[in-house]
Amino acid sequence: MSPTVRIAVVVPHDMVLDHELWRWAPPDTSLLFNRTPYTDRAVTLEMAEEISETAVLEQAVRDLSAADPHAYVYACTSGSFVHGRHGERRLAAAMSRAGGAPAITTSGALLESLSTLGVSRVAVATPYDVALAARFGSFLAEAGVTVVSTGDLGLGHHIWEVPYETTLELVRAADDDAAEAVVVSCTNLATYDIIGRLEAELGKPVISANRATMEAALRMVGRTPPAAEDLLGHAS
Template sequence: MHQRLGLIVPSSNSVMEVDFYRNLPHHITLHVARMYLKDTTVEGEEEMLDIHFPRALQDLVTVQPHAIVFGCTSAGALRGNAYDKELCRQISEVAGCPAVSTVASVRVTLKNRGIKRVAVVTPYVDALNYRIEQSLRDDGLEVVVIAGLGIDYNFAIADVPPEEILAFALKTIDKHSAEGIFISCTNFRAMEIKDRLEYLTGLPVVTSNQAALEEALRVLSDIETHK
């Protein structure tokens, strides 16, 4: 069965759809709508959610997706977990299909892998790191350390080389007793260094794009099974 996966991303994101289409099975096609965003700041993401998200959703609905991923980790955490859940309910109501939250997928993946004490690596400024930390803590996870690169221009996040992400992650978790590592941001090339980071640290690693993709594939598989 051919299935269409919808993806809503910030307009300046150049990584998430690439990670997805490199790893999607052949029977699933990817269809992307973009929400205008230049600055990875609280103010920029507030505007993206309130003004540009509804337009992107309306556009994406016209391709009749079987499921939709909301592809921004920090925006999903921005106003708390209850807001993120309501955002997904709104997507499902408008589109008539299941909605997948990136930040909720991360929390589920961490728990499913038995990770309670997590070290968090991000490209963000502190104000967004705080929202990510709260989202994890509010779901019962313990954040032993969180560190960001302080980048507030979203396009520049994608320019960070994978080797730099790897080095920053190793530096961040040094001397912290974490059970696993979470690398946040759908515009961060973290999937490319996930396996190496696991090998070097001996810890499981979860990335935003990996978790969202796994959840999307699970949802689409359930749809196919129950047809």
Template sequence: MTALGFLYPGHSAEDDYPRMEQLLGSDVRLTVVHTETKESGEDVRSVDALLAMGSAERLAAGVDELRLSGAEAVVWACASGSFVRGPQGAHEQVRALARAAGLPASSTSFAFVRALGEIGAHRVAIGTTFPDDVTGLFAAFLTEAGTEVAAVHGSGAVTDAEAAGWDYGRVLALAREADRPDADAILLPDAALHTVSHLPALEKELAKPVLTANQVSVWEALRLTGRRVNAPGLGTLFTREPVIQA
């Protein structure tokens, strides 16, 4: 049994995790602990709110429960709550989380970077529901990591609750608007979007890999434990042999 732990902000697309657990098989357990997202009246999608949401204190508050669950690794399952700090700040955030948990740790932002390396994607298209300034910070994060951003498409600054209510048609429309012929993969970095049940259909429609926040978070947690799981229901990332870097 491989036990994986996730710190997940709020209660938007949390049901993606039991769905992934089922697709991964009986010997992988995913434990989700919900972190505090905002103060009363705070815009959770502003940069300041995202910085506060990913503070060391808020993340450390959930690690005891993950340790008790037997988790072998922990992932801060929120891209925007990490990449807004920039590469250096995101590294410091992960180091603090690893110290607090006493476990290998990572975040969704770094999961995207490593997943792109896994599938050999160098140019990407990004589709988000974030405000434009937050979306720009994600593009900058990827660029600093050596990824070429071919296109960025934002749907507007919707709330987490709105994003969680999007059906397959709206998620597909977002991905199509973002896509470019020269993009190797399409990235949907919002952990509030329900994407897991749509991955095979999205990749079939778009004819290229699609990476989403909750999907890459689980892949990253498995990577931290040294596990590889073939799970066709979770898209190309979980079926392709890793690219051997020269």
């Protein structure tokens, strides 16, 4: 068996779905988690800006560096897209410098997934309010991705409590025939068990934040992400 690889994962203070990221990890991959400092804010533009501060992320990475990870991940969509492409690149570079290993953010991973698929027209489903969802759309547009349709839940708290049935309805409503794929934002929105079902139903890729994050991280450490057809076995 290959030696175990270590992926250091920084998540927002309110992240609850660590277990979902673990479900993407092969047996020879270990995930090491750390959180950004607590902030008493709803999930808004202001909160996203607060948890996107370079110094905050660098400290979280340094705290993880004692374990000598092979790669670092900032598993937060809003915190990595809120300042656009330049801000996303700045965060990834800061993490790599602080930790001495390759690094990626969730927003960067989403763009990587779309590029790998050759997709430039997407539908977007988010749990966010209008302002934060619009900022995500701007981030995608800046990267040359056209958003043809959207759907949002308008939530500011407890996104992890959204049931699968609500997320299924959200993605179906957000989709459009003109979209080549559906992007589902927020690492705190559970999607693992329904991606296969949605892809089979919609006939196109469904790229969730957690899926993109883990696929990119696994590629960085030379591990193979689960194939799309494997997820059909987890459909519910």
